[in-house]
Amino acid sequence: MTSLDTAAPRSLPVWRAAEAARTGWLEYRALQTPAGLLGATLPRGVLQILFFTTLAGVLAGPGHREYAFAGSLVLALSGTNVNGVVAVPVLDKQYATFARVRTGALSPTVTQIARALPYPVMGWLLLVVQGAIAAPLLGMTDFALRLLPWAWVYALIALTLSVLGLAGATMTVGRRADVVAPNVLSYLVMLCSGAIVPPGRVGWVDAIGQVLPARHGLDAVRAGMAGRPWLGDLGLEAAAGAGFTVLAALSILVQARRASRHGHDDFE
Known part of the structure; x- marks a missing residue:
């Protein structure tokens, strides 16, 4: 057996995962056409940033605009990512393709997560453009340039x-609430992330924000820009993402085993 023969089986899972990610990209392009991204998604995010930053300035004073601008970027991400990635399991439900996913050589968990990768990548790229458009319209170009070195933290938040x-x-997805649930989660992120209203005002809002993504990532950005320690907040953001990744993996595994046991993929 040659070295190539032994290397091929080891690289095969990586190749399969890469093919699943490529399929996810093709799915994303079919759903999010250039016309839709440029004509709806991009301007909607710009308007969200303009609205929340301006509103914060009116209600809390000009000094709160920078706080709100940094937070409104997360609100724009929440719309594109939390709601957009729903398409991955919903397409399998609509077109009855989950049977192929769960019986393939690649695990259904890896397949679904790989297919979801375009959403954080494209959501972050859209966010950079949205922020670049909104900042000069708000007269906040200088602040946006100071925020730019922390754009990589927003990439983590997108993930x-x-x-x-x-x-x-x-x-x-098996309870016919697969669209409602991410919308509820998106609104919880808007409410509990501290994006616009600083933490410490409502106890239960802060408690929910501690376990949801975005809250700690934003804290890291704001702490870093203020010259305070930020690595701890960044670690908490990564931990929140890891926790929900485990939840997603477990739910996919449960669905795959239930479908195998019942002999159908009706998601009931």
Whole structure:
């Protein structure tokens, strides 16, 4: 047996995962056409940033605009990522393709997560463009440039919000609530992340925010820009994402075993 023969089986799972990610990209392109992204998703995010930043300035004073601008970027991400990634399990439900996913050589968990990868990537790229458009319209170009070195933290938040949406959708796809649940989660992120209203005002809101993605990532950005320690907050954000990844993986595994036991993939 040659070295190539022994290397091929080891690289095969990686190749399969890469093919699943490529399939996810093709699915994303079919659902999110350039016209839809440029004509609806992109301007909607810009308007969200403009609205929440301006509203915060009116209600809390000009000094709160920078706080709200940094937070409104997360609100824009929540719309594109938490809600958008729902398409991954919902397409399998609509087109009855989950049987192929669960009986394939690649585990259904890896397949679903790989297919979801375009959402955090494209959500973050859209966010960079949305922020670049909104900042000069708000007269906040200088602040946006100071925020730019922390854009990689928003990339992490894009990932954690995507796994939150995937977990919500996969846990409820059999209850016909796969669209409602991510919407509820998206609104909880808006309310509990401290994006616009600083933490410490309502106890139960802070408690929910502690376990949801985005809250700790935003804290890390704000702490870093203020010169305070931020690595702890970043670790908590990564932990929140890991927790919801585990939830998504477990729900996919349960669905696959239930479908195998019942002999159908009706998600009932």
